[in-house]
Amino acid sequence: MSDRTLIDAEKRRQPSPVRPRQGADPVRSDLGRLTVQCADRPGIVAAVSQFLTDHGANIVESDQATTDPVDGQFFLRMTFHRPGLQAHLDDMTKNFTKALVEKFEVTEWSLRDASTPKRVAIMVSKYDHCLLDLLWRARRGELPVDIGLVISNHADLASEVRTFGVPFVHMPVTRDTKPEAEARQLQLLQGNFDLVVLARYMQILSADFLASVGCPVINIHHSFLPPFAGAGPYERAKERGVKLIGATAHYATEDLDEGPIIEQDVVRVRHSDNIAALKRRGADVERLVLSRAVLWHCEDRVLRQGNSTVVFS
Amino acid sequence: MSDRTLIDAEKRRQPSPVRPRQGADPVRSDLGRLTVQCADRPGIVAAVSQFLTDHGANIVESDQATTDPVDGQFFLRMTFHRPGLQAHLDDMTKNFTKALVEKFEVTEWSLRDASTPKRVAIMVSKYDHCLLDLLWRARRGELPVDIGLVISNHADLASEVRTFGVPFVHMPVTRDTKPEAEARQLQLLQGNFDLVVLARYMQILSADFLASVGCPVINIHHSFLPPFAGAGPYERAKERGVKLIGATAHYATEDLDEGPIIEQDVVRVRHSDNIAALKRRGADVERLVLSRAVLWHCEDRVLRQGNSTVVFS
Amino acid sequence: MSDRTLIDAEKRRQPSPVRPRQGADPVRSDLGRLTVQCADRPGIVAAVSQFLTDHGANIVESDQATTDPVDGQFFLRMTFHRPGLQAHLDDMTKNFTKALVEKFEVTEWSLRDASTPKRVAIMVSKYDHCLLDLLWRARRGELPVDIGLVISNHADLASEVRTFGVPFVHMPVTRDTKPEAEARQLQLLQGNFDLVVLARYMQILSADFLASVGCPVINIHHSFLPPFAGAGPYERAKERGVKLIGATAHYATEDLDEGPIIEQDVVRVRHSDNIAALKRRGADVERLVLSRAVLWHCEDRVLRQGNSTVVFS
Amino acid sequence: MSDRTLIDAEKRRQPSPVRPRQGADPVRSDLGRLTVQCADRPGIVAAVSQFLTDHGANIVESDQATTDPVDGQFFLRMTFHRPGLQAHLDDMTKNFTKALVEKFEVTEWSLRDASTPKRVAIMVSKYDHCLLDLLWRARRGELPVDIGLVISNHADLASEVRTFGVPFVHMPVTRDTKPEAEARQLQLLQGNFDLVVLARYMQILSADFLASVGCPVINIHHSFLPPFAGAGPYERAKERGVKLIGATAHYATEDLDEGPIIEQDVVRVRHSDNIAALKRRGADVERLVLSRAVLWHCEDRVLRQGNSTVVFS
Structure with missing residues (x-):
């Protein structure tokens, strides 16, 4: 064997x-998490926020860091609420690649269902x-x-x-x-x-x-x-x-x-x-x-x- | 007297x-700070980010909190870099009121030159x-x-x-x-x-x-x-x-x-x-x-x- | 039942x-512990130390506190090493009562085998x-x-x-x-x-x-x-x-x-x-x-x- | 010059x-401090305590450490109250040397007026x-x-x-x-x-x-x-x-x-x-x-x- x-x-x-036990520390369903890393440049937060809004998601938590205001590295983590998230995750992933990854030269990113x-x-x-x-x-x-x-x-x-x-x-x-x-x-x-x-x-x-x-x-x-x-x-x-x-x-x-x-x-x-x-x-x-x-x-x-x-x- | x-x-x-002594803990000029409080609702982060981008500002720090994903209270603090900020602060203030305060029923907000x-x-x-x-x-x-x-x-x-x-x-x-x-x-x-x-x-x-x-x-x-x-x-x-x-x-x-x-x-x-x-x-x-x-x-x-x-x- | x-x-x-597992955090045998509480008065530490020395014990740890140098309350904890402690504990207890409890009006005290x-x-x-x-x-x-x-x-x-x-x-x-x-x-x-x-x-x-x-x-x-x-x-x-x-x-x-x-x-x-x-x-x-x-x-x-x-x- | x-x-x-300002953090007068370091051996605490008692001093604080119960190094700090300390310090110093330093092979020790x-x-x-x-x-x-x-x-x-x-x-x-x-x-x-x-x-x-x-x-x-x-x-x-x-x-x-x-x-x-x-x-x-x-x-x-x-x- x-x-x-x-x-x-x-x-x-x-x-x-x-x-995770049911009910112990309840993870609300339909919560998603997006992380993004790239060189810092104007408009990136606006673009990501708009992307989420366009996909029916409401941002409920957002953290962002920049190593330096000029020519620094940019880090973003957003938690969002999207009714029926599971059914839309593939589409969102595809669209994110098309809409943002190339344009902002995103080096690392992830998009996940927080309840998994x-x-x-x-x-x-x-x-x-x-x-x-x-x-x-x-x-x-x-x-x-x-x-x-x-x-x-x-x-x-x-x-x-x-x-x-x-x-x-x-x-x-x-x-x-x-x-x-x-x-x-x-x-x-x-x-x-x-x-x-x-x-x-x-x-x-x-x-x-x-x-x-x-x-x-x-x-x-x-x-x-x-x-x-x-x-x-x-x-x-x-x-x-x-x-x-x-x-x-x-x-x-x-x-x-x-x-x-x-x-x-x-x-x-x-x-x-x-x-x-x-x-x-x-x-x-x-x-x-x-x-x-x-x-x-x-x-x-x-x-x-x-x-x-x-x-x- | x-x-x-x-x-x-x-x-x-x-x-x-x-x-603040010159040079001691250098405050980079042209840095501004925006804080916003309102009831949480879809699109607020995207709208604020877009507002800053439209006004030539690059967001360099962003913190956000929501008391509850559903019907919670929303808190935002953004630090941004805007060349020649001092000269644009009045306009930005006026436009923020027009563009966002009423639309998102903003209850508290501030927009300041961080170097003052x-x-x-x-x-x-x-x-x-x-x-x-x-x-x-x-x-x-x-x-x-x-x-x-x-x-x-x-x-x-x-x-x-x-x-x-x-x-x-x-x-x-x-x-x-x-x-x-x-x-x-x-x-x-x-x-x-x-x-x-x-x-x-x-x-x-x-x-x-x-x-x-x-x-x-x-x-x-x-x-x-x-x-x-x-x-x-x-x-x-x-x-x-x-x-x-x-x-x-x-x-x-x-x-x-x-x-x-x-x-x-x-x-x-x-x-x-x-x-x-x-x-x-x-x-x-x-x-x-x-x-x-x-x-x-x-x-x-x-x-x-x-x-x-x-x-x- | x-x-x-x-x-x-x-x-x-x-x-x-x-x-306590054997060997995990080895408790050295033949270690005893004495605690004493009474009104603070001259000679108490010397008397307790002498008592232990007289009973073949070497003090290896001692902590003492007084709430006030004058008319305060006195607290003592001593750990001592006494070969064959188990066999002498009863005698020591009896002698401590006779020699010290009344003389110094000790209100609380304990004498124990630390390995129990x-x-x-x-x-x-x-x-x-x-x-x-x-x-x-x-x-x-x-x-x-x-x-x-x-x-x-x-x-x-x-x-x-x-x-x-x-x-x-x-x-x-x-x-x-x-x-x-x-x-x-x-x-x-x-x-x-x-x-x-x-x-x-x-x-x-x-x-x-x-x-x-x-x-x-x-x-x-x-x-x-x-x-x-x-x-x-x-x-x-x-x-x-x-x-x-x-x-x-x-x-x-x-x-x-x-x-x-x-x-x-x-x-x-x-x-x-x-x-x-x-x-x-x-x-x-x-x-x-x-x-x-x-x-x-x-x-x-x-x-x-x-x-x-x-x-x- | x-x-x-x-x-x-x-x-x-x-x-x-x-x-030290008068009254700010009042240092009670007639407080002395004794520190002793030597190889650990039976009777040292009793002897030091007895020494202080014999010189009219009441121990009000005592800390002691031993690196090892067997063959370890011994450390002692005692604070004591002795009416008219200043006048007796020289005598106590002389007597401590005679009575204890050689007998216990004390390697380091100090005896001081805590108010200085x-x-x-x-x-x-x-x-x-x-x-x-x-x-x-x-x-x-x-x-x-x-x-x-x-x-x-x-x-x-x-x-x-x-x-x-x-x-x-x-x-x-x-x-x-x-x-x-x-x-x-x-x-x-x-x-x-x-x-x-x-x-x-x-x-x-x-x-x-x-x-x-x-x-x-x-x-x-x-x-x-x-x-x-x-x-x-x-x-x-x-x-x-x-x-x-x-x-x-x-x-x-x-x-x-x-x-x-x-x-x-x-x-x-x-x-x-x-x-x-x-x-x-x-x-x-x-x-x-x-x-x-x-x-x-x-x-x-x-x-x-x-x-x-x-x-x-």
Whole structure:
């Protein structure tokens, strides 16, 4: 039985409860979301607004940023209400391309039904705090996601994950089997998910993997960045007497821990906190920061530009 | 010599350095700011955007909020770049009224040259921390304000204020002289200022005063709101063992401390903090919160609706 | 079968994993904890230190507070290392009473083996966020507790709780059955637990219940205190445009929400946060604040004095 | 006229108001402070407590830390009340040496009259925010310091400083004159001050200077540490899309920005903050962090151990 079949069987047996619960945090239907990125130029906001109005949509939320009033980069996120949106989405997409993409040299854009949850896969090793927080928030309806798969290089968290009705696939990785393991991971992920979340996955993903997976990958880094370099960052931090412990969620890129930052936060520590306490407090920040990053990404609030981000949070 | 003459004389003698310094935090010229409030309805963003485009303006920042997608209240703040803005501002104002105000039943709106600092008067009693922070930030160019007058019911802070080149007028207030004192204060304030800031002014202003002063009044409340009621709030807080001390900046209204909140913040306290320490920490929060509220107000980031605010910070 | 039997059966069937895991956050054995409260007077620290030294103990942590250098109240918490502590604890307790309690008129004191987890019962209604956070932290070994029972007036969370190997008892409460329900609750709780945690338990406990339960009761209040009075606090807060949402953990007393505060925290909110978002952010603060309060209480860091607390965190 | 004479003349002419004001934050007289550092060993707390009791002192505050219960390093800070302290301080100092220093192999200790403010000199370049904050807090009585001298390599802030009644000495520094300038600085500082504060002093002090100045030197670093390496840290941070801006106060050591950390803090930033806004927000954090570090140092709350610190705040 292939992994794919396993998942399908698992899904049939036990419909995943880790989807936005009906009624928990009601997502109004007929809400759409449009994001646009291009070089800033006169008339772009007016044109986009007019486009939506012409298509029967009422703008209910709008965020916009420009890196510089002159020759800057332009970022737009609009949420709109369009009765019967689902039936019109294809037409709107086609018309947007024709009417605006070329004219304003739009480099990135997306147009989505806000009520469709993003399909998310999680990769994890042994630490459970980030994983459980995501599963638990998803079940509460706090995250607009459908978590369809958890992949781990260890078997420890299997029963935990399956309690949530989510398939868990154990894929051990050693130095020798890494290429093969990544190939099998890609088989499960490609085309099936809109987002992969590394919830303390302790293996380094190859550049090939990132190039092939076909969707963004969000990582949580157990440190405020830039960090204390090298091994034992908490030990190094303790030696230096740091007063704040942090975490950073960012998009994974080929350069380890150098990807665009989505969210960071810190927590105050005291000299009476030993290494174990630093790690415990660090874990609390990690799960908060990662859950915010996933929420904002899934609500299309994070627009990426080079190695930076604009976050409309 | 009337107070007004005194101020003029003072101004002639020593040009106020408490204006945005050239070059400190450069305000690009030809930047304008438009705010709009009305019932939400389809097409409003498109219409406003089109209006600006038609008047040769490029939108460089845009914030928008809706209280509810259906039948909600709509709030918009746009910053735009228009070469030669100063010369076109009157025309734009006239045209905006004709083209949009009636059609969209706009209830509140403003159109301003962002490079013109707001004229600010400060009222204060004896505590200097909020006052000095504002004077000092204004001199550094951190606040887009022209502080033209300080009124106090005590003489203590006179030389301090005049060091900044700002006129200081001492107006004692007793129960008996209050109506008369307020009349003299209004004489100095009416028509001369865009904003009055109560920087720990310990007198209660009458409803008449607030109705007559002709501009918004911002107050700093030395507590997180709602507060411990009655006298000795820090003492009451200490008795209860509170862990956070706060401050609230709000628009002054007839109902004492019940006006729309602009900004709040808190700071953590410990059992080892005595009442004096609570007050010292409280003072730090007060001046930060007040300076943020004044900055955001002066950058037209605070839109007031009933007893609430939308703050595009 | 009585409730008590039920619990015993449950426990036999499935040993609770919700105890500090071996090795997770290692509690060094032979560590003891002493807390002392009395009127401040010369020599008390020296006498207590000498007492511990005389009993072969090395002080490894010490916190002390005095409300006032003259005629104040004195609070002490000491952690000490004593090889073979378990065997000496009774003797030390006896000797402490003889040597110090009378001489220094000690009003409150405790002497405990720090490696013995506190026995905790949780009462909950329908909201799961505080409950799950406690169960999950206990399983991770982040809380030095043995969670032995969950009582709820609703059946919703039964399977969730039992997944953690913790007994769940459903006890519906109506206006008419409340006295009887409290009597049955007391039957389960009295003598069996060192702490009761109200993790969003929506019933008001009677003064009789609190007087009879025989251990401290910690409550989480879904608001920064003092709160907006009356019904719909989040709605009231939204109307006023508050910028921070808070939560307060306190000891439950007869006066609803007026007990001594253990911990408070806040989170910043924006005008774009609707009521649902306020509640979601509020829930995040609630579980953090409650878990800190439980941790500190169980580590004997919270000393209560009248309606206030000294927290050695 | 030498610099020294200049200062004396200046002082005679205008008595510095930058000393703790009478009554502002009342320092109770007869309060003493004792700090002790040594290898942890049984009986040390008891012995110190007994010592104080034997000398007629009542301990009113006590903080203690141990890096490890077994073979760790021990840190103690005690505040005590001793009627007529001033007259007994010499005796207590002599007796402490005899009774405890050798017996417990105490490596660092201090015994001081808490009501004697520390003599502080400030070094600054052109940015005024940290300098003014210190001068202003000192005048308000928020810092237990006597600021006796400001040295700057630029003349810009002279009148500002002298307004506070504090001598200002302008000492230009070029690459060629640096050794000579440092020699003249040392002439002013050696033996005259208990603390030197670098309030955004942009020259690097030589190892010789730090070894010769004869008192601790506190520096404020305009970044959360470790920082973005190299030039233009705010620009680098902006490129990476960081979400928090920080500052770090630490003791200056030969290794630039590598000294023991006293305090750190951060402030949240948004994509809409341009470089100027990042710097403005950074300045707010810098002055808060530096003022806390100076306060805690001057209240003997910072105990230094190798490259780390224990801060009893």
